[in-house]
Amino acid sequence: xSASENIPLPAGLTAAARPSLAGWxxxxxxxxxxxxxxxxxxxxxxxxxxxxxxAVIMGLxxxxxxxxxGYNGQISLGHGAFYALxxxxxxxxxxxxxxxxxxxxxxxxxxxxxxxxxxxxxALRLGGLYLALTTFxxxxxxxxxxxxxxxxxxxxxxxxxxxxxxxxxxxxxxxxTSDQWMYFVxxxxxxxxxxxxxxxxxxxxxxxxxxxxxxxxxxxxxxxxIATLKTRAFAVSAMVTGIAGSLSAVAIEFVAPDSFSLMVxxxxxxxxxxxGVASILGSLFGGLFVIFVPNIAEAISKAAPGVIxxxxxxxxxxxxxxxxxxxxxxxxxxxRRRG
Amino acid sequence: MDGFAHQxxxxxxxxxxxxxxxxxxxxxxxxxxxxxxxxxxxATLSTFIAWAMVEAGIPYxxxxxxxxxxxxxxxxxxxxxxxxxxxxxxVLTHVxxxxxxxxxxxxxxxxxxxxxxxxxxxPFTSSGPLMGGLISAHELGSTAxxxxxxxxxxxxxxxxxxxxxxxxxxxNPRSARLVGxxxxxxxxxxxxxxxxxxxxxxxxxxxxxxxxxxxxxxILLYAFAGALIGGIDNPLGAVIGGFAVGVLENLAGAxxxxxxxxxxxxxxxxxxxxxxxxxxxxGRVVASRV
Amino acid sequence: xxxxxxxxxAGYGQTHVLHGLDFVVEAGGVTALLGANGAGKTTTLRAxxxxxxxxxxxxxxxxxxxxxxxxxxxxxxxxxxxxxxxxFMELSVEENFRLGAYVRRDPEVRADFERMFEWFPRLKQRWxxxxxxxxxxxxxxxxxxxxxxxxxxxxxxxxxxxxxxxLIVQEIFGIMRxxxxxxxxxxxxxxxxxxxxxxxxxxxYLLETGRIVVAGPAAEIREDEAIxxxxxxx
Numbered sequence: 001x002s003a004s005e006n007i008p009l010p011a012g013l014t015a016a017a018r019p020s021l022a023g024w025x026x027x028x029x030x031x032x033x034x035x036x037x038x039x040x041x042x043x044x045x046x047x048x049x050x051x052x053x054x055a056v057i058m059g060l061x062x063x064x065x066x067x068x069x070g071y072n073g074q075i076s077l078g079h080g081a082f083y084a085l086x087x088x089x090x091x092x093x094x095x096x097x098x099x100x101x102x103x104x105x106x107x108x109x110x111x112x113x114x115x116x117x118x119x120x121x122x123a124l125r126l127g128g129l130y131l132a133l134t135t136f137x138x139x140x141x142x143x144x145x146x147x148x149x150x151x152x153x154x155x156x157x158x159x160x161x162x163x164x165x166x167x168x169x170x171x172x173x174x175x176x177t178s179d180q181w182m183y184f185v186x187x188x189x190x191x192x193x194x195x196x197x198x199x200x201x202x203x204x205x206x207x208x209x210x211x212x213x214x215x216x217x218x219x220x221x222x223x224x225x226i227a228t229l230k231t232r233a234f235a236v237s238a239m240v241t242g243i244a245g246s247l248s249a250v251a252i253e254f255v256a257p258d259s260f261s262l263m264v265x266x267x268x269x270x271x272x273x274x275x276g277v278a279s280i281l282g283s284l285f286g287g288l289f290v291i292f293v294p295n296i297a298e299a300i301s302k303a304a305p306g307v308i309x310x311x312x313x314x315x316x317x318x319x320x321x322x323x324x325x326x327x328x329x330x331x332x333x334x335x336r337r338r339g
Numbered sequence: 340m341d342g343f344a345h346q347x348x349x350x351x352x353x354x355x356x357x358x359x360x361x362x363x364x365x366x367x368x369x370x371x372x373x374x375x376x377x378x379x380x381x382a383t384l385s386t387f388i389a390w391a392m393v394e395a396g397i398p399y400x401x402x403x404x405x406x407x408x409x410x411x412x413x414x415x416x417x418x419x420x421x422x423x424x425x426x427x428x429x430v431l432t433h434v435x436x437x438x439x440x441x442x443x444x445x446x447x448x449x450x451x452x453x454x455x456x457x458x459x460x461x462p463f464t465s466s467g468p469l470m471g472g473l474i475s476a477h478e479l480g481s482t483a484x485x486x487x488x489x490x491x492x493x494x495x496x497x498x499x500x501x502x503x504x505x506x507x508x509x510x511n512p513r514s515a516r517l518v519g520x521x522x523x524x525x526x527x528x529x530x531x532x533x534x535x536x537x538x539x540x541x542x543x544x545x546x547x548x549x550x551x552x553x554x555x556x557x558i559l560l561y562a563f564a565g566a567l568i569g570g571i572d573n574p575l576g577a578v579i580g581g582f583a584v585g586v587l588e589n590l591a592g593a594x595x596x597x598x599x600x601x602x603x604x605x606x607x608x609x610x611x612x613x614x615x616x617x618x619x620x621x622g623r624v625v626a627s628r629v
Numbered sequence: 630x631x632x633x634x635x636x637x638x639a640g641y642g643q644t645h646v647l648h649g650l651d652f653v654v655e656a657g658g659v660t661a662l663l664g665a666n667g668a669g670k671t672t673t674l675r676a677x678x679x680x681x682x683x684x685x686x687x688x689x690x691x692x693x694x695x696x697x698x699x700x701x702x703x704x705x706x707x708x709x710x711x712x713x714x715x716x717f718m719e720l721s722v723e724e725n726f727r728l729g730a731y732v733r734r735d736p737e738v739r740a741d742f743e744r745m746f747e748w749f750p751r752l753k754q755r756w757x758x759x760x761x762x763x764x765x766x767x768x769x770x771x772x773x774x775x776x777x778x779x780x781x782x783x784x785x786x787x788x789x790x791x792x793x794x795x796l797i798v799q800e801i802f803g804i805m806r807x808x809x810x811x812x813x814x815x816x817x818x819x820x821x822x823x824x825x826x827x828x829x830x831x832x833x834y835l836l837e838t839g840r841i842v843v844a845g846p847a848a849e850i851r852e853d854e855a856i857x858x859x860x861x862x863x
Contacts, residue, residue: 075434077376122614130613132434133374133567137560137609141602148599262556266438273435302454306446314439317432318424500731507717507728514715516699517678517708518779519732 037187041180050251051291053183057247059287060190062271063197063280064241069269070278071201072233073213074123078135080264081142082238084255086112086245088146091161091255092154101166101250105189108246109239116238120231139265146257160256163249186247193240198280200236209233210278241268263306270313276325285324345473346589352478353547354585355485359540360555360562361569361577362492363533368571370509370529371422373433377440378537378562379555381417384444385410385538386545386554387452390459399462403542407535414534418527449552459545481543488539489578492532496574505529560605561588567612570619580619584608630688631656631783631815632677637685639676646672648839649685654783659809659816661826661847663861664836670819671712673836674785677817678702678709690782704732708781712788714772718761722752725760725771729778738778745774748804766797770804777808783815790822798822802829823861827851835860 040052065079089108093099123131145151147158155161168181176184200206211219212226220226249255271290276282293312294305320327360378367375375381385406392402421440425432463480496502508515508525515522541555548554565584569576587608592598612619632654639647646669654660664670676683679699687695694702709715717725726745730738746753749770755763760771769789776784789805790798802825809816809829820826827833827847835843835856843856850856 069431073431075431077434077438122610125617126613128430129372129374129434130617132376132430133563134606134609134613136376137563137602137606140556140560141606144600144602148603266442269435269438270442277431301450303446303450306442307450310439310442310444310446313442314421314436317428317435317439321428321432500727503720503724503727504731507720507724507731510719511715511717513680513711514717515728516680517703517711517715518728518775519700519703520728521700 037191038184041176041183046177046179049179049183051295053179053186053251054248055288055291056183056186056190056284057244057251057287058267058271058290059275059284060186060193060247061241061244062268062275062286062290063194063283064237064239064244065268065272066275066278066280066283067197067200067240068233068237070272070276071206071213072209072230072237074230074234075128075132076135076237076265077132077269078138078142078265079237079241079268080139080260080262080266081135082112082116082241083245083248083264083268084142084146084260085115085238086242087249087255087260088155088161088245089242090246090249091163094163094250095156095161096154101185101246105243105246109243112242112245113235113239116242117231117235119238120234123234124227124230135265136262139262142260142262143257146260155257156255158257160254160259162254165250165253182251186251189243189247193243194280194284197236197240201280205229267309270309272323273313274316274323276323277321279323279325281328282323282325289324341473342593346593347586348474349478350586350589351582352474352482352585353544353589354565354582355482356540356544356558356581357561357565357585358578358581359485359488359536359543360558361565361581362489362574363536363540364562364566365569365571365574365577366529366533366536368566369574370505370526371426373430373437374563374571375533376434376437376559377444378533379559380441380445380448381410381413381534382537382541383550383552383555384448385413385534386459386541386550387448387552389538389542390457390545390550391452393460399460403462406538406542410538411531411535414531415527417534418530422526422530423523445552452552454552457550459542459550461546477546481546484539484543488536492536493575501528557602557605560602560609561585564605564608564612567609568620573619576619630654631690632817633686633688634677635686635688637673637676637683637687639672639681639683641672641681646839647676650836650839650841652834652841652844654815654817655832656782656815657809657813658831659805659818659829661823661830661833662817662819662836663823663826663833665860666821667838668836669839670836671787672839674709674711674787674817674819677785678707680711703779706779706782707785708776708779708783709785710772710776710787710789712791714768716760716768716772716775719759721757721759722755722763722771723757725775726778729775730780733778733780735780741778741780745777748807749774765793766801769793769797769801773801773805773808777812777814781814783817786816786818788819788821790820790825798825805829824851 040049044052061079061083064082065076068074069076086108089111090101090104093104093107094101126134146155149157165178165182166185167178168176208219208224208229212224212229216226267290271286272283274289275284275286293308297305297308316323360382363378364375367373388409389402389406392405393399417440421436425436461477461480463476465476496506504515504520505525505528508520508522509529512522544558545554561584562581565581566577567580568583569578569580584605588601588604591604592601596604630653634650634652637647637650638645650673662670662673672681675681677687679694679697679702683695685695686693689702689705689707692705694705717728720728726742730741751767752771752774755767760768763771773786773789789801793801806829808814818826818830827850830847833845833847833850834841837860843850843860
């Protein structure tokens with residue numbers, strides 16, 4: 001793997017090599033970020049806060065997809081399956097075995113990571129379009145699998161499972177409502193995952209992932225173990241999206257097969273493209289987009305969100321193929337040149 | 340035993356539908372090396388157009404022909420307006436455009452025609468049981484229509500010079516240009532034909548599964564499976580594969596897993612074929628000497 | 630003048646390969662384009678056919694064709710046997726023939742098929758066979774036949790001897806001599822094998838790193854020892 005140190009940076013990646021910030025600037029950024037993250041909990045109405053919570057969760061799910069599709073170039077149209085797997089892992093443990101939410105998280109992460117790793121193997125042989133096709137089929141089949149009679153005792157069949165949001169721990173100062181606490185839970189878990197992925201991407205592994213995406217033959221010639229890289233990328237990706245699924249289960253307090261239709265996978269895909277393919281921060285934009293835009297569109301018609309999604313998706317691919325994140329990068333670049 | 344024979348025959352009838360959609364997929368794959376994820380939604384929209392015409396009192400077969408023509412035009416337009424601008428873009432962009440198309444077409448259909456399930460007429464009726472009750476009039480009729488369509492497509496590609504040019508453009512666009520073939524238009528024509536074939540499949544299956552905006556999703560999965568069994572770049576293989584999965588699905592549904600896991604069966608076939616033999620069971624290996 | 634090229638520049642992406650070429654090809658007869666690997670011979674042919682980004686003036690039969698689509702240029706009577714031959718490997722010899730004559734609507738296509746059989750009797754034996762299964766020499770013959778079936782005024786040939794055994798090369802050049810006598814098509818021939826090409830050609834151009842360095846009658850160039858030594862290496 002040491003060979004990967006010498007991989008030339010593909011175009012576009014150089015943006016990561018920004019001039020590094022001084023220590024106090026970095027500290028300021030962290031504080032500002034924390035304020036921006038905490039403030040909504042006390043400023044927003046409970047429904048708006050709930051929406052923001054789901055947006056953060058979707059952002060995390062999009063991040064998972066981005067790890068494998070954006071950074072590693074393996075096109076998945078079925079990440080809704082991992083989202084569902086995470087949600088059901090948490091829901092089953094909480095409602096059947098009375099586990100606490102926090103205890104279900106590592107289990108859900110492990111289950112999704114393992115299944116992702118397992119799916120990574122055939123995915124290796126498929127590659128490219130075949131992978132897209134297979135994962136698309138998986139996404140279509142998910143609700144049917146969840147409804148299957150043999151699993152009904154665990155999954156609750158068509159009825160699904162109900163669960164309860166975790167309460168704010170007693171030692172916290174002030175009286176947090178469960179919505180406020182849920183928001184913090186989502187933010188904390190998401191922040192941890194974003195940090196983890198950011199660390200992975202900006203390091204050796206990230207370069208190796210992108211090298212296998214952009215120059216597979218060269219990467220292999222340099223001695224990279226493409227198979228291991230790809231399956232692990234799939235595992236991490238599935239794990240992150242699965243954790244988002246766990247969060248969504250408790251945030252919504254309900255899981256049912258029909259909430260995990262093909263639309264979930266497509267929504268994640270749209271979020272990734274609109275937010276920015278192969279962009280960590282872009283994933284968060286994607287989450288905000290997929291939650292708030294349909295709400296506006298739904299005022300027009302039940303079908304409108306889908307149509308508008310489709311139009312926006314194609315418009316982005318035509319005009320802004322690197323998404324919001326790319327747009328921001330370009331604006332920032334222009335400002336810097338001017339300044 | 341009669342039950343078994345009936346399952347086989349019913350399987351062939353639905354297999355014809357899968358075969359048509361699989362052929363449509365393969366045609367676009369051959370020409371562009373992309374899989375049209377919106378094929379099902381496009382076919383559903385076509386079927387709704389036919390339904391609207393029949394509701395408006397237009398005779399069935401007239402509506403049928405008009406729908407095929409309209410679908411052809413829609414297919415051509417989609418290629419010209421959506422696919423052409425990104426023809427040199429990476430795979431991810433193409434997949435994205437297909438997904439966008441799926442969203443737009445699928446939801447437009449729901450927007451215009453509503454989400455309630457509709458009864459779609461069958462042009463084939465009979466007063467008595469056919470072949471001792473082994474087959475319904477619609478199954479017989481739709482199989483016949485499918486076979487006619489498939490034969491026409493085969494004759495078109497095999498014997499007409501336009502069909503030959505389309506194949507040439509699909510196999511080797513650079514060389515096709517050198518003999519004067521307008522490759523861009525051949526792609527558009529391929530899209531038109533695929534959309535028209537999909538429309539026929541939609542109209543033939545709608546009386547069986549009833550018409551609603553998501554009617555074709557499951558069928559698309561089986562068409563994928565059929566196309567992969569046949570080898571994704573082999574039209575004849577796709578047709579055979581389509582019939583095969585139709586029979587397989589019916590038998591599995593009747594004797595093994597029940598109807599609840601139909602989509603999962605398709606998924607299993609897809610993964611199975613891709614893992615065991617990615618070039619398809621009938622996948623063609625082009626002989627070549629250097 | 631059949632083809633007139635003035636100040637032609639062409640390249641791939643950011644790289645320029647041709648730096649302002651001027652040359653002409655006369656109707657009938659063979660014009661050879663010679664040069665070492667990487668001199669820009671193949672790119673010259675591609676540029677004429679609009680297969681690469683091209684600037685300058687290319688006039689074919691009195692009409693400017695720079696920047697036109699490849700298929701439109703072909704339809705104007707310019708056939709090209711590219712490197713790699715441009716044969717449709719998946720299709721039969723018959724279908725390759727039909728494609729060669731694809732844009733023609735005249736009734737003489739059938740007669741031209743017969744003419745090709747006369748020049749390339751081997752192809753008649755392979756009529757129903759998939760082109761990919763032919764030998765290298767037969768594939769080259771098929772490629773030339775396919776191009777001639779367009780009834781072109783000008784035929785561009787990119788290294789017809791490439792990768793073929795010497796005996797087969799002799800056979801193909803023999804056939805080309807016949808074609809030159811019997812068909813009246815103008816040929817622009819790109820060759821590595823300068824000796825062979827100069828024997829066949831009437832005129833020749835010598836290309837070096839994207840520029841024409843020598844132009845003149847083929848016979849003179851063949852006799853000129855200095856040119857032979859410094860550019861052709863034999």
